[in-house]
Amino acid sequence: MPLDLAHIPIVDGHCHSLLRQQPLGEDGFRLHLTESYHPAMAEHVPHSLLYRWTLRELAELFGCDPTPDAIHAARRERGLEWITRTVVERGNFRTWLIDTGFDTGSTLSLDDLRRIAPCRIEEVVRLEPLIERLILEADGFDGFLDAYRASLANLRSRGIVGLKSIIAYRSGLAIEPVGRDAAGRAFSSVHDDAKRRGTLRIGSKPLLDHLIVLAVEESARQGVPIQFHTGLGDPDLDLTMVDPAALRIIFADRFRAAPIVLLHTGYPYVRSLAYLAAMFPNVYADMGEAILFAAGEATEITRELVGLAPASKILFSTDASLVPELYWVGARLGRRALARVLDEHIAEGALDERTALDWAEMILWRNSERVYGL
Numbered sequence: 212m213p214l215d216l217a218h219i220p221i222v223d224g225h226c227h228s229l230l231r232q233q234p235l236g237e238d239g240f241r242l243h244l245t246e247s248y249h250p251a252m253a254e255h256v257p258h259s260l261l262y263r264w265t266l267r268e269l270a271e272l273f274g275c276d277p278t279p280d281a282i283h284a285a286r287r288e289r290g291l292e293w294i295t296r297t298v299v300e301r302g303n304f305r306t307w308l309i310d311t312g313f314d315t316g317s318t319l320s321l322d323d324l325r326r327i328a329p330c331r332i333e334e335v336v337r338l339e340p341l342i343e344r345l346i347l348e349a350d351g352f353d354g355f356l357d358a359y360r361a362s363l364a365n366l367r368s369r370g371i372v373g374l375k376s377i378i379a380y381r382s383g384l385a386i387e388p389v390g391r392d393a394a395g396r397a398f399s400s401v402h403d404d405a406k407r408r409g410t411l412r413i414g415s416k417p418l419l420d421h422l423i424v425l426a427v428e429e430s431a432r433q434g435v436p437i438q439f440h441t442g443l444g445d446p447d448l449d450l451t452m453v454d455p456a457a458l459r460i461i462f463a464d465r466f467r468a469a470p471i472v473l474l475h476t477g478y479p480y481v482r483s484l485a486y487l488a489a490m491f492p493n494v495y496a497d498m499g500e501a502i503l504f505a506a507g508e509a510t511e512i513t514r515e516l517v518g519l520a521p522a523s524k525i526l527f528s529t530d531a532s533l534v535p536e537l538y539w540v541g542a543r544l545g546r547r548a549l550a551r552v553l554d555e556h557i558a559e560g561a562l563d564e565r566t567a568l569d570w571a572e573m574i575l576w577r578n579s580e581r582v583y584g585l
């Protein structure tokens with residue numbers, strides 16, 4: 212009998228809030244099944260395995276035919292609250308760690324989300340939007356740095372269980388040591404430009420490198436994890452700058468007390484990610500995002516992670532965002548892929564069933580409870 216992991220709860224270590232106004236039909240919904248922002252990609256989405264899995268899994272969730280018409284009729288009839296509650300209960304989610312730095316204008320606040328999702332909900336703070344806001348508010352570099360340090364202080368007592376950086380999609384993961392003077396000079400030109408425009412999307416490599424290293428130091432001081440996006444994600448990324456192996460300066464001994472969680476499986480650099488998690492005691496491999504968006508490879512990705520990294524170093528997430536159905540599809544595909552890989556190793560004789568279930572529990576929830584101090 213194949214392993215069934217449905218009874219093992221999930222701590223979702225990387226996920227996002229939900230749109231207050233849900234898409235009501237196929238056209239709006241379909242856009243959430245691609246990472247591309249190009250509207251012309253919408254016509255290609257139905258020819259992807261994520262789309263085919265989504266039809267199948269939502270038919271199961273709603274008890275309807277696996278057709279877009281039947282599924283969208285069911286979505287409209289049940290509504291956001293029913294769907295969210297049902298996804299949490301049937302998906303057996305224990306906790307969602309919500310990145311609050313994404314689409315905050317149109318999504319539910321954490322309190323609103325807590326009202327409809329019957330699981331524990333905790334906050335992860337995305338650094339780049341915080342940095343952008345503080346630069347726009349600042350008069351000079353010294354004042355900015357004081358405000359930045361203050362916003363990183365005493366994280367747990369303020370209900371924050373993790374930090375997160377998207378530097379991969381801005382100036383890349385090859386962070387270099389940048390002194391305060393060089394960072395100050397970079398700040399001046401970024402600050403002038405931001406004040407003139409009244410808005411900022413920070414991409415200055417010296418400034419970001421300096422500030423993200425400060426955040427890693429704070430993570431080490433407080434033992435609060437810092438997450439890095441690696442591999443696939445934003446559509447404007449440069450795929451040559453997102454290999455997690457490029458993060459090497461933060462794998463140094465002086466940051467060893469910082470729990471570092473590398474997100475998105477590093478896809479396509481999955482083996483880089485597995486290697487880093489296998490080498491450095493404080494580095495963890497998060498298996499989210501690619502399980503969804505590379506749905507046809509979910510088993511291969513899981514096989515590569517488990518193939519090298521210890522089960523105690525792998526964390527589960529969906530990277531679901533905006534529509535609650537993605538949580539359901541992510542949980543179903545993730546548990547299925549993990550069960551298939553563990554089954555392979557049981558069949559080979561490397562694992563007995565009890566050990567396999569123990570590993571599944573570690574990956575699906577116990578590791579995250581420990582790493583994030585939940």
Ligand SMILES: [Zn+2]
Pocket residue numbers: 225440444474475500530
């Ligand atoms: Zn993500």
